[in-house]
Amino acid sequence: MALIVRKYGGTSVASMDHIRRVAWAVTATKEQGDQVVVVVSAMGGETDRLLKLSEEITPVPAAREQDALLATGEQACSALLAIPLESLGYRAQSFTGIQLPLITDHVHSKARIIDLKTDLIKNSLEEGIIPVIAGFQGVSKNGSITTLGRGGSDTTAVALAAALKADRCEIYTDVDGVYTADPNICPRARHIEKISYSEMLELAGLGAKVMHVRSIELAQKYQVPLVVKSSFNGMRETWIVNEEDIMENSIIKGVTLEKNVSKISLIRIPDRPGIAYQILEPLADAAINVDMIIQNVSIEGYTDLTFTIPTTDLNKASDLVYEVARNIDALEVRADNNIVKVSAVGIGIKTNPGVAARMFKALSEENINIEMISTSEYRISCVIEEKYGELGVRAVHKAFGLDATESTETGS
Amino acid sequence: MALIVRKYGGTSVASMDHIRRVAWAVTATKEQGDQVVVVVSAMGGETDRLLKLSEEITPVPAAREQDALLATGEQACSALLAIPLESLGYRAQSFTGIQLPLITDHVHSKARIIDLKTDLIKNSLEEGIIPVIAGFQGVSKNGSITTLGRGGSDTTAVALAAALKADRCEIYTDVDGVYTADPNICPRARHIEKISYSEMLELAGLGAKVMHVRSIELAQKYQVPLVVKSSFNGMRETWIVNEEDIMENSIIKGVTLEKNVSKISLIRIPDRPGIAYQILEPLADAAINVDMIIQNVSIEGYTDLTFTIPTTDLNKASDLVYEVARNIDALEVRADNNIVKVSAVGIGIKTNPGVAARMFKALSEENINIEMISTSEYRISCVIEEKYGELGVRAVHKAFGLDATESTETGS
Numbered sequence: 001m002a003l004i005v006r007k008y009g010g011t012s013v014a015s016m017d018h019i020r021r022v023a024w025a026v027t028a029t030k031e032q033g034d035q036v037v038v039v040v041s042a043m044g045g046e047t048d049r050l051l052k053l054s055e056e057i058t059p060v061p062a063a064r065e066q067d068a069l070l071a072t073g074e075q076a077c078s079a080l081l082a083i084p085l086e087s088l089g090y091r092a093q094s095f096t097g098i099q100l101p102l103i104t105d106h107v108h109s110k111a112r113i114i115d116l117k118t119d120l121i122k123n124s125l126e127e128g129i130i131p132v133i134a135g136f137q138g139v140s141k142n143g144s145i146t147t148l149g150r151g152g153s154d155t156t157a158v159a160l161a162a163a164l165k166a167d168r169c170e171i172y173t174d175v176d177g178v179y180t181a182d183p184n185i186c187p188r189a190r191h192i193e194k195i196s197y198s199e200m201l202e203l204a205g206l207g208a209k210v211m212h213v214r215s216i217e218l219a220q221k222y223q224v225p226l227v228v229k230s231s232f233n234g235m236r237e238t239w240i241v242n243e244e245d246i247m248e249n250s251i252i253k254g255v256t257l258e259k260n261v262s263k264i265s266l267i268r269i270p271d272r273p274g275i276a277y278q279i280l281e282p283l284a285d286a287a288i289n290v291d292m293i294i295q296n297v298s299i300e301g302y303t304d305l306t307f308t309i310p311t312t313d314l315n316k317a318s319d320l321v322y323e324v325a326r327n328i329d330a331l332e333v334r335a336d337n338n339i340v341k342v343s344a345v346g347i348g349i350k351t352n353p354g355v356a357a358r359m360f361k362a363l364s365e366e367n368i369n370i371e372m373i374s375t376s377e378y379r380i381s382c383v384i385e386e387k388y389g390e391l392g393v394r395a396v397h398k399a400f401g402l403d404a405t406e407s408t409e410t411g412s
Numbered sequence: 413m414a415l416i417v418r419k420y421g422g423t424s425v426a427s428m429d430h431i432r433r434v435a436w437a438v439t440a441t442k443e444q445g446d447q448v449v450v451v452v453s454a455m456g457g458e459t460d461r462l463l464k465l466s467e468e469i470t471p472v473p474a475a476r477e478q479d480a481l482l483a484t485g486e487q488a489c490s491a492l493l494a495i496p497l498e499s500l501g502y503r504a505q506s507f508t509g510i511q512l513p514l515i516t517d518h519v520h521s522k523a524r525i526i527d528l529k530t531d532l533i534k535n536s537l538e539e540g541i542i543p544v545i546a547g548f549q550g551v552s553k554n555g556s557i558t559t560l561g562r563g564g565s566d567t568t569a570v571a572l573a574a575a576l577k578a579d580r581c582e583i584y585t586d587v588d589g590v591y592t593a594d595p596n597i598c599p600r601a602r603h604i605e606k607i608s609y610s611e612m613l614e615l616a617g618l619g620a621k622v623m624h625v626r627s628i629e630l631a632q633k634y635q636v637p638l639v640v641k642s643s644f645n646g647m648r649e650t651w652i653v654n655e656e657d658i659m660e661n662s663i664i665k666g667v668t669l670e671k672n673v674s675k676i677s678l679i680r681i682p683d684r685p686g687i688a689y690q691i692l693e694p695l696a697d698a699a700i701n702v703d704m705i706i707q708n709v710s711i712e713g714y715t716d717l718t719f720t721i722p723t724t725d726l727n728k729a730s731d732l733v734y735e736v737a738r739n740i741d742a743l744e745v746r747a748d749n750n751i752v753k754v755s756a757v758g759i760g761i762k763t764n765p766g767v768a769a770r771m772f773k774a775l776s777e778e779n780i781n782i783e784m785i786s787t788s789e790y791r792i793s794c795v796i797e798e799k800y801g802e803l804g805v806r807a808v809h810k811a812f813g814l815d816a817t818e819s820t821e822t823g824s
């Protein structure tokens with residue numbers, strides 16, 4: 001008897017018909033003798049509906065209240081899945097983040113999990129009750145409702161799998177796993193059967209929408225075997241496991257296109273120790289992820305600093321940077337959101353020094369100018385003009401020999 | 413500086429425009445120097461939307477899950493009101509039943525309040541924060557989300573007003589108070605400026621939709637001054653106070669029509685001690701309110717028993733009664749939902765013995781047959797055929813001299 005934590009994303013529970021089918025699937029697994037803990041996202045479209053309501057008032061709603069608002073989507077969905085489970089003759093109980101409780105820090109809209117109590121879930125399982133957990137949400141120590149960021153239900157599922165020492169964590173979504181590139185951009189993308197946590201972490205961090213970054217970090221940390229499946233097409237799946245559990249590994253596993261990227265440049269700032277820290281500290285305090293950072297060679301005691309951030313944080317970041325810019329007498333602040341990031345990801349990168357060069361060559365052959373470069377153990381990323389993004393992905397995908405001989409049939 | 417608990421019903425928060433106006437009204441009161449604790453219902457239509465989703469699965473969803481589902485309506489609304497309050501430059505915090513906590517018994521869908529913690533609300537008030545409470549909901553001692561029954565937000569408001577020792581509890585709704593009859597049925601109905609708790613209790617129990625019965629019981633018990641106002645028309649209001657605070661009192665205060673009534677008859681049951689108890693106990697256990705009960709004169713050791721229940725409980729009640737009927741060898745069980753209850757309410761009834769006769773005469777003059785009668789200190793009720801309901805109300809309203817000289821303009 002296996003203990004499975006299974007998460008259903010918004011498209012898998014987009015209507016009551018979908019939810020009914022999910023209920024059947026859950027009971028089928030239970031009938032096979034396994035124990036299932038279900039985690040649900042909000043019904044597809046529900047989070048946007050709620051956001052739209054608050055946007056009728058203000059584009060920047062109070063963070064605590066927006067979290068309380070959005071958490072209702074997952075709560076409603078968890079109850080709406082427990083209802084058909086019960087009416088099929090099974091026992092089921094929904095639980096919200098505050099009920100478990102799943103305790104987080106105080107950073108509204110991207111809270112991190114501090115502690116997760118599983119007593120209620122274990123009691124339910126012992127009594128043969130199927131627990132249905134509202135994903136995405138928690139409660140801070142002062143009792144406020146928090147959310148884990150968009151896609152945070154993946155994190156809820158993996159955290160539960162870790163805490164319950166589950167045999168595996170299944171992520172049901174609208175695609176049948178991970179591909180070497182987004183098949184919508186790159187028709188010759190190939191399905192990946194097994195990928196390492198480290199590679200998946202890079203792919204997810206770079207805009208592959210299949211899974212939430214933090215959930216993969218957690219899975220790696222607690223060694224939770226993860227599998228991504230489609231709710232609609234049961235043929236293929238992608239396992240996310242340890243590097244050493246993958247027999248043959250290609251140099252490059254996939255190519256990604258990240259669109260949620262903007263850059264901010266501070267022109268002519270004094271080149272003195274601590275200046276970068278002075279600029280970037282307020283962003284860190286505001287929980288804005290600064291990604292690539294480039295500082296120019298100093299000329300006459302002055303330099304330029306450019307860094308990238310998620311476009312969703314651009315307004316907040318600009319406000320913070322303008323304030324620092326005034327204090328340090330910067331000549332100018334420039335913000336640009338017409339850029340994208342193309343990245344190649346693979347565990348072969350660290351041991352194959354020629355990989356970066358091959359990527360730069362592929363882009364230059366298409367006359368694409370590279371504005372910023374960053375590399376890590378598992379990836380190389382190039383910031384390029386937005387309009388060349390899709391072309392760039394196809395060029396790099398082909399250059400690394402990832403193209404399938406025929407156009408891919410996607411699972412969605 | 414007064415402390416006011418103010419409840420807004422679903423029609424008062426039916427859209428974001430409505431919610432924005434409510435936010436203005438709340439801040440206006442605060443600017444006058446008063447402290448306001450706001451209680452909200454779900455946005456108008458939201459509860460029905462959620463019920464419709466669960467009804468796509470089953471007409472009888474698991475009660476625990478339905479409560480978890482419905483509670484999201486008020487939670488979302490409380491956050492959606494806190495957002496404009498914050499964006500107007502005030503501080504506001506939403507709280508759900510589980511956050512306060514408002515602790516109830518375990519009877520899902522009509523839970524009763526056991527305890528209500530006000531620490532969080534008091535802390536908020538001390539810090540100048542406007543607390544916005546999600547009405548209608550609580551949490552049972554085992555941590556499940558419960559709801560207080562439809563209209564339960566009134567009860568939340570009065571319970572808070574009692575626990576906080578508020579100066580008054582204001583109920584904002586879509587009508588400007590209580591009328592001597594439903595103006596839609598009886599165009600000559602008159603607005604009531606002051607009514608006693610006891611009379612209001614009877615009116616609410618008999619289908620006057622203005623307020624939730626239990627909220628009035630609580631207000632009377634804890635002597636909370638209540639006032640009912642319109643969110644749309646500020647001209648008139650009805651105060652609900654102690655009997656002795658009303659100078660001039662008419663014999664009859666109002667006439668009501670209750671449509672949510674069905675009757676069940678058990679034909680030819682053995683007339684032995686305890687038989688009524690045996691029949692009615694399962695209904696009490698299922699928290700079904702049995703209202704009027706009539707037992708016929710015994711003939712040859714057999715009798716008939718007829719009682720009324722809310723139509724919403726008819727299916728559940730029938731199932732329970734059929735089971736008992738088999739055990740006690742009843743000849744037949746009859747269920748009838750084509751009936752209504754017309755009632756006259758007023759504190760004059762107990763001291764004016766001719767009141768009942770006057771009501772029966774008014775109905776008989778319209779050739780309306782009375783099927784069942786019950787009386788209490790403050791009311792006389794007659795069950796009649798459904799099709800005569802509205803005519804019956806007008807006849808009784810006129811017979812007690814309640815008709816206004818001109819047709820009423822209602823506030824809604």
